[in-house]
Each structure stands twice: as C-alpha cells, then as structure tokens.
Amino acid sequence: MRHTINVLVENEFGVLARVAGLFSGRGFNIDSLSVAETQDPTVSLMTIVTRGDDQIIEQILKQLRKLVNVLKVTDLHEGQYLDRELVLVKVAATAETKPEILRLMDIFRGKIVDVSPKTYTVEVTGGEDKIRAVLELLRPLGIKEVVRTGKVAMPRGMQNGG
Amino acid sequence: MERTGAEIFVESLRKEGVHTLFGYPGGVVLNIYDVLYDSDIRHILVRHEQAAVHAADGYARVTGEVGVALVTSGPGATNTVTGLATAYMDSVPIVVFSGQVPTHLIGNDAFQEADIVGITRPCTKHNYLVKDVRDLARIIKEAFYLARSGRPGPVLVDLPKDVIVGRTEYVYPETAKLRGYNPTYEGHLGQIKKALKAIHESRRPVVYAGGGVILSNASRELTEFARRLRLPVTTTLMGLGGFPGSDPLFLGMLGMHGTYRANMAVSHADLLVAVGARFDDRVTGKIDEFAPNAKIVHVDIDPTSISKNVQVDIPIVGDAKNVLKKMLGLVHGPEWEDRDEALREWHGEIEAWRRAHRMDYGQGKDVIKPQYVVEQLHEATGGRCIVSTEVGQNQMWAAQYFRLEEPRCWLTSGGLGTMGYGFPAAIGAQAAFPDRVVIDIAGDGSIQMNIQELATAVQYELPVKVAILNNGFLGMVRQWQELFYDRRYSHTRMDVAPDFVKLAEAYGALGLRATRPEEVRPVIEQALAHSGPVLMDFHVDPEEGVYPMVPAGAPLTKMLLL
Numbered sequence: 001m002r003h004t005i006n007v008l009v010e011n012e013f014g015v016l017a018r019v020a021g022l023f024s025g026r027g028f029n030i031d032s033l034s035v036a037e038t039q040d041p042t043v044s045l046m047t048i049v050t051r052g053d054d055q056i057i058e059q060i061l062k063q064l065r066k067l068v069n070v071l072k073v074t075d076l077h078e079g080q081y082l083d084r085e086l087v088l089v090k091v092a093a094t095a096e097t098k099p100e101i102l103r104l105m106d107i108f109r110g111k112i113v114d115v116s117p118k119t120y121t122v123e124v125t126g127g128e129d130k131i132r133a134v135l136e137l138l139r140p141l142g143i144k145e146v147v148r149t150g151k152v153a154m155p156r157g158m159q160n161g162g
Numbered sequence: 163m164e165r166t167g168a169e170i171f172v173e174s175l176r177k178e179g180v181h182t183l184f185g186y187p188g189g190v191v192l193n194i195y196d197v198l199y200d201s202d203i204r205h206i207l208v209r210h211e212q213a214a215v216h217a218a219d220g221y222a223r224v225t226g227e228v229g230v231a232l233v234t235s236g237p238g239a240t241n242t243v244t245g246l247a248t249a250y251m252d253s254v255p256i257v258v259f260s261g262q263v264p265t266h267l268i269g270n271d272a273f274q275e276a277d278i279v280g281i282t283r284p285c286t287k288h289n290y291l292v293k294d295v296r297d298l299a300r301i302i303k304e305a306f307y308l309a310r311s312g313r314p315g316p317v318l319v320d321l322p323k324d325v326i327v328g329r330t331e332y333v334y335p336e337t338a339k340l341r342g343y344n345p346t347y348e349g350h351l352g353q354i355k356k357a358l359k360a361i362h363e364s365r366r367p368v369v370y371a372g373g374g375v376i377l378s379n380a381s382r383e384l385t386e387f388a389r390r391l392r393l394p395v396t397t398t399l400m401g402l403g404g405f406p407g408s409d410p411l412f413l414g415m416l417g418m419h420g421t422y423r424a425n426m427a428v429s430h431a432d433l434l435v436a437v438g439a440r441f442d443d444r445v446t447g448k449i450d451e452f453a454p455n456a457k458i459v460h461v462d463i464d465p466t467s468i469s470k471n472v473q474v475d476i477p478i479v480g481d482a483k484n485v486l487k488k489m490l491g492l493v494h495g496p497e498w499e500d501r502d503e504a505l506r507e508w509h510g511e512i513e514a515w516r517r518a519h520r521m522d523y524g525q526g527k528d529v530i531k532p533q534y535v536v537e538q539l540h541e542a543t544g545g546r547c548i549v550s551t552e553v554g555q556n557q558m559w560a561a562q563y564f565r566l567e568e569p570r571c572w573l574t575s576g577g578l579g580t581m582g583y584g585f586p587a588a589i590g591a592q593a594a595f596p597d598r599v600v601i602d603i604a605g606d607g608s609i610q611m612n613i614q615e616l617a618t619a620v621q622y623e624l625p626v627k628v629a630i631l632n633n634g635f636l637g638m639v640r641q642w643q644e645l646f647y648d649r650r651y652s653h654t655r656m657d658v659a660p661d662f663v664k665l666a667e668a669y670g671a672l673g674l675r676a677t678r679p680e681e682v683r684p685v686i687e688q689a690l691a692h693s694g695p696v697l698m699d700f701h702v703d704p705e706e707g708v709y710p711m712v713p714a715g716a717p718l719t720k721m722l723l724l
Contacts, residue, residue, distance in 0.1 A: 010342065018283060055469065061671070062466040068308065071342045119188045146339050 008072040032150030039061040092142030168193040184214040186236020190261035209614040213586035215245020220587030229256040236274030247285040247678040251577025257315035262322040285314030305340035312345030313464040349480030364433035373400030374438015383486035396424040408566035422519035422582040425718040441471040441717035451717035532631040536563040547599035550584040554638035582611025592624040605631040616669035619695040643723030666697035
C-alpha cells in the first residue's frame with residue numbers, strides 16, 4: 001500500500017543522504033521525494049511517497065524516527081491531507097492536436113508555458129489522480145518529455161501534521 | 163580562553179573522563195598528537211587502525227564506558243570501517259575520531275582523502291564532519307552522549323586539518339541538546355502490567371535475554387526476576403554472562419549452536435519474554451516456526467527492534483534494567499506465591515530435555531579436542547577472567563563450554579561476525595583492567611587477521627593470553643562444506659601457517675605449544691603464570707565440528723546433535 005510520509009529534519013548537509021541511505025540500505029522503495037526549507041530555516045520538510053505492507057511501513061516510520069537529525073515523522077492518512085504535484089509536459093503540437101491540448105488545459109486548469117513550432121509545453125498542478133488523468137489524456141497526442149516535482153503534502157484543517 | 167582545535171579535542175576527552183585512547187598517527191592529525199605528547203591521557207599505539215577500533219570496543223564492553231580511537235585521514239579512516247560495523251551490530255558505545263584533509267580540499271581527491279562520513283553513515287549510530295572549530299566542543303559532547311545513551315553505538319567524528327589547527331574560545335557544554343533524539347528509558351506501566359499478567363497466566367514461559375541486558379547493566383535485575391518467578395532463562399550469544407551460567411534455571415544459549423534444551427524449550431513455550439534481544443536469524447532459525455505457540459513479550463530500548471522479525475504481542479519500549487526493576491516491584495503478593503507449583507510440569511519437561519541431550523565430546527588419549535581446551539581454560543581460571551573470541555568454531559566452542567557467571571566478561575563479535583576481533587578487543591580489555599586475566603580464544607585463521615597486535619601487547623605490557631585452537635582449517639566454513647557441500651573442502655585448508663611459537667618469540671612474547679591432551683593443562687598453567695602476553699598453539703582435532711547445529715533456515719527443533 002502507498003503511504004505519504006512527512007518528515008521534518010534538521011536543515012543540515014548530509015541529512016538527505018541519511019534518509020535516502022536508510023531506504024536503499026534496507027530495501028525500502030521511494031516512489032517520490034521532495035525537500036525544501038520550512039518557515040524555520042533550520043528545519044526542512046521532506047514529503048516521501050513509499051509503499052509496503054503494514055509491517056514495512058511501521059519499520060520505515062520507526063527507522064526514520066531513529067535518525068538523529070529527524071525531528072518528526074508523520075504518516076499521512078488517506079483523505080486527511082492535501083497533496084499537490086506540479087508537472088511540466090512537452091507535447092507534440094500539430095494542427096490537429098493544438099485545439100485538444102488547449103481544451104485539456106482549460107479543463108484541468110493547466111497553462112501553456114512554452115511554445116515552439118512543433119511543441120507546446122504545459123504546466124499542470126494537482127493531486128495524484130488529476131496528474132495521472134492529464135498525462136493519460138495527453139499521451140495519445142505525443143508526449144515528448146515529462147518532468148514531475150514529486151508530491152508535497154499537508155494535513156488538512158487544524159491538525160498539527162508537521 | 164582561546165584554544166586550538168587539537169587542544170579542545172584533548173581537553174574535551176578529559177572532560178568526558180577518557181583515560182585511554184587507542185590510535186595511530188598520520189599527517190593531518192599531527193597537531194593532535196603534538197598536544198597528546200604532553201597529556202596524561204594514555205595513548206596506545208596499535209599496529210593497524212582496525213585494531214584501534216576493536217580495542218576501544220573491547221574496552222567499552224568490559225568497562226561500560228565509551229571506548230575511544232583516533233586515526234588519521236584516508237586509509238587510516240577507512241581501516242576503521244570494520245571496527246565501526248562490528249560495534250554498530252553489537253551496540254557498543256565507542257567514539258572514533260578521524261583526521262580529514264582541510265575543508266577547502268574536501269572533494270578534491272586530495273592526498274589521503276576519503277569521504278569517511280559518507281562511507282560510515284550506514285555503520286554508525288551517527289557521524290559528524292566538523293566544518294568549523296567553533297562547533298568542535300559541542301560535537302564532541304554530542305558524540306559521547308549519543309554513543310552511550312539509548313541503544314548505544316559507535317559515533318564517528320571527522321576532523322579536518324584546519325579545524326584541528328584553528329583557534330576559538332573554548333567552553334565545554336554541560337549537556338548535549340539534540341531535539342531529534344529522545345530515547346525512551348521508562349517502560350510503559352500499562353504494558354508492563356500486561357506482560358506480568360501474561361507471565362502469571364503462562365505455564366510454559368521462557369525468558370530470552372540478549373546483549374541489551376549487559377548493555378543496560380540489568381543482569382542483577384534479570385537474575386532476581388527469573389529466580390523469584392522461577393522462569394527458565396536462555397540467552398543469545400551476546401547475552402552470555404547476563405545470567406549466571408551455573409544457575410539451574412539457565413538453559414544455555416539458544417539458536418544455531420544452542421543447547422538442545424534451550425531450543426526445545428523455546429519451541430514449546432507458550433510465552434517468550436525477550437529482553438534486550440532482537441530475534442536475529444542465527445537465533446530464530448526458520449522464522450515462521452520460531453516459538454510457534456508462544457505469546458511474545460519484547461522489552462527493548464530500540465523501537466525498530468520490536469516487530470521487525472517477529473510479530474510481538476506485548477511490546478515494551480524501555481531500558482531493560484528500568485523495566486525489570488518496575489516488574490520486580492510489582493510481583494509481590496499472594497498471587498505470586500504459587501510459581502513453583504504453576505511451573506512444576508514445565509520444569510520437569512525441561513529437565514527431561516536436559517537429560518535427553520547434553521553437550522559433550524569424547525576426549526581421547528591422542529588428539530586434543532578443542533572443547534577440552536576451552537574447558538581446561540575455564541577450570542584453570544575458575545571462570546573468573548575476561549574471555550574474548552574470534553569468529554567461527556572457536557567462538558561457538560567458547561560460548562558453549564566456557565561457562566560465564568558475570569556480565570562484561572565476554573567479548574565476541576556477535577552481529578557482524580568479525581574474524582580478527584578477539585585479539586585487539588582483548589588488548590582493549592586488558593588496558594582497562596591490567597590485573598585481570600584476559601584470554602582470547604582464537605582459531606588459526608582468525609588470529610592471523612590481526613596478529614600484528616602482538617607488538618602492541620608486548621610494547622604496553624598487556625599480558626593477554628591467546629589460546630589458538632589450531633585445526634589447520636577455516637573450521638566453521640569447513641564444517642559447512644562437510645555437511646552441505648559433500649565434503650568438498652574448497653579453499654578452507656590453510657596449508658601454510660606460521661610457526662606460532664616462533665612468531666610469538668619474534669614479537670618478544672612467549673609462545674607455547676601443545677599437541678597432546680596431557681600437555682594442554684601444563685601449557686595453560688605456564689601461560690597463566692607468565693607475566694607477559696602469551697600465544698598458546700593447541701593442535702586440535704582438525705575435523706571436529708560444532709554441535710548441536712541447526713542448519714541455516716531450518717526450524718530450531720531440527721537440530722543436528724551428534
């Protein structure tokens with residue numbers, strides 16, 4: 001099962017290597033990972049998307065908490081958090097596909113951010129399902145290149161999700 | 163007052179109560195060595211950096227204090243990796259300081275540069291690269307605190323040359339403040355009560371104690387607890403000495419080379435109380451069939467150890483000593499008076515297993531059995547000594563036949579299984595306790611992995627007694643080849659070996675040899691009477707095996723007994 005885990009860490013060199021090393025050294029998977037500074041410049045937030053059965057997820061959470069530079073680990077539960085990902089897609093732009101690309105961007109509230117004679121580059125932001133859907137719909141039009149940020153996540157409402 | 167990094171380093175070690183340092187100098191740490199020249203900290207110059215770390219590890223295991231090693235950059239640092247990994251697997255508190263090229267050269271492939279922080283990240287509890295001399299005192303404080311607190315472990319601190327020579331105001335912090343690190347010492351009372359209820363209801367309980375009992379100095383509490391509740395106790399290799407070997411409640415070690423009764427008891431138990439143990443594969447055998455009928459209570463300070471290999475029914479995160487103390491405080495009252503009666507049948511079954519199979523070997527007239535040497539060492543010392551082992555058959559025979567009564571007398575590389583560990587570890591232990599008898603039980607293979615340390619032992623008058631069980635083979639590997647590879651002894655025969663007696667003499671130590679059973683005891687007596695280091699070369703039965711044995715991946719009940 002897929003889990004989204006938020007990890008607050010000391011904003012120091014080597015911390016990312018410790019977290020990544022923990023996953024690779026113990027054979028855990030990372031589906032995506034994003035890191036950036038928080039409001040407190042001494043602290044960074046990592047959002048890690050991983051998968052495994054309950055026992056593996058429990059080990060991942062415990063092993064993360066065991067790292068000295070890790071301040072807080074939160075396993076975000078389905079439906080109780082917001083998540084967003086940004087994706088840039090370069091699509092083949094021909095006389096036939098151009099209107100379809102524009103229509104899709106209208107529907108998904110995406111933007112055309114670059115135009116060349118043969119391609120359109122679009123930017124779409126959204127949750128996992130939306131990104132998957134937009135990529136599926138763009139694929140038949142001829143995707144040349146995709147860049148994704150990986151997911152960032154935040155608990156909803158007043159919960160202190162760290 | 164302003165101090166250099168080198169002065170801060172030495173002064174901070176003194177503040178941490180460090181008396182002995184195991185090390186090996188080199189280019190970038192010269193300034194530290196220059197300060198050590200005038201210091202009252204004893205520095206022991208090893209002959210290989212790996213030995214410095216094993217010696218610090220041995221020192222830590224026998225004293226319970228943090229062992230310290232100092233090495234130079236590059237190869238000096240990379241040579242510590244095996245020692246760090248050994249200490250990490252066995253949770254031994256050590257701090258290793260490595261020199262590093264100046265910060266402005268880091269990453270430039272400078273002479274004797276190695277990314278030791280990167281290399282040792284997965285085999286240390288934590289590690290540091292000090293980038294600014296102003297951070298040095300704080301980092302040393304944190305390193306010692308991390309090494310000794312919680313689940314102990316090795317910490318590496320990498321010291322670039324410019325940090326060592328740099329100057330700053332020196333204030334040693336009173337405490338280490340780490341906001342992401344808060345070990346849990348107190349066990350949860352509700353969980354403790356649940357565990358006691360399970361123990362009370364159990365009719366077939368077994369306590370399975372590991373190295374955590376030694377690390378948290380919980381042997382007394384464990385012994386009292388087991389005796390009061392009449393609980394049979396088995397220990398892991400790392401737990402040996404955590405419970406008195408002569409106590410009738412002691413089942414011996416469990417696992418791959420455990421006793422018949424320990425493995426049978428665990429396999430038939432209805433309750434397993436694991437204390438400071440981690441369900442290692444050498445203990446459990448086939449994991450699905452380990453203690454199949456038992457409810458499991460697990461006391462451990464490290465939450466990651468709990469439910470890692472087996473699903474635990476009653477987890478208790480906490481320090482073993484603390485938790486056992488709390489348990490002891492709760493087992494008064496009439497409901498705890500009936501223990502003998504409640505467990506009578508179970509003890510009867512265990513006694514039957516004990517009679518069904520005892521560990522034994524036949525010592526004939528002509529060939530020395532290795533087990534006989536171990537038993538004679540035990541008898542000659544009255545068991546009152548510190549024993550270290552190498553890894554392989556020598557280690558298992560020592561575990562099986564050298565009965566230990568006390569904690570912190572047993573030095574063995576349990577987790578990593580490091581050949582070459584025992585001798586330098588013994589040197590470290592002897593440095594801590596110059597007046598105690600320290601014996602390294604070795605094999606002819608393992609001893610050659612750090613034999614150069616004979617020079618260290620001679621130079622510092624550390625009278626370690628090494629007993630080589632010399633069978634001319636890498637014995638444990640040979641045993642597996644015998645059992646599982648159709649006796650095809652591929653590259654396990656050491657056709658050429660040094661003359662160990664002459665070798666000892668070449669180093670200025672005493673060398674002794676026994677080739678017949680009647681020579682064993684006199685050689686041991688002579689070694690014990692000698693005031694300096696001794697290498698004893700016992701020519702033992704070349705194809706003797708370690709039994710019982712549970713083949714890797716088999717359930718504990720499927721023991722090869724022989």
